[in-house]
Amino acid sequence: QVQLVESGGGLVQAGGSLRLSCAASGSILSINDMGWYRQAPGKQRELVADITSGGRTRYAGFVKGRFTISRDNAKNTVLLQMNSLKPEDTAVYYCNADLLQRGRAMYANYWGQGTQVTVSS
Secondary structure (H helix, E strand, O other), X not given: OOEEEEEOOEEEEOOOOEEEEEEEEOOEEEEEEEEEEEEOOOOOOEEEEEEOOOOOEEEOHHHOOOXXXXXXXXXXXXXXXXXXXXXXXXXXXXXXXXXXXXXXXXXEEXXXXXXXXXXXX
């Protein structure tokens, strides 16, 4: 029924750019906070950036102005523009969101399946 689907990952050279997209689909009444997380092999999943329903943003320190998160509420989509990519950015990037399914009484938290980002040196 409701789900999050990421796209836009791939292989890029250091210094390059990628734009990740995450679209929520299904019978969705409302979306609250949305965010991007990443997980490298053998490491913990960590927050990259998130954005509230009102558009307020928060970024991890390692982004250092390189990434920008945004959302398109009409399309139920959250974007992550990644510039000046570094090899240490290599990870699986996951979309996360709080979704209210139509006909339900409570929000629930959802994860996307992840999209691989590989930055070569």
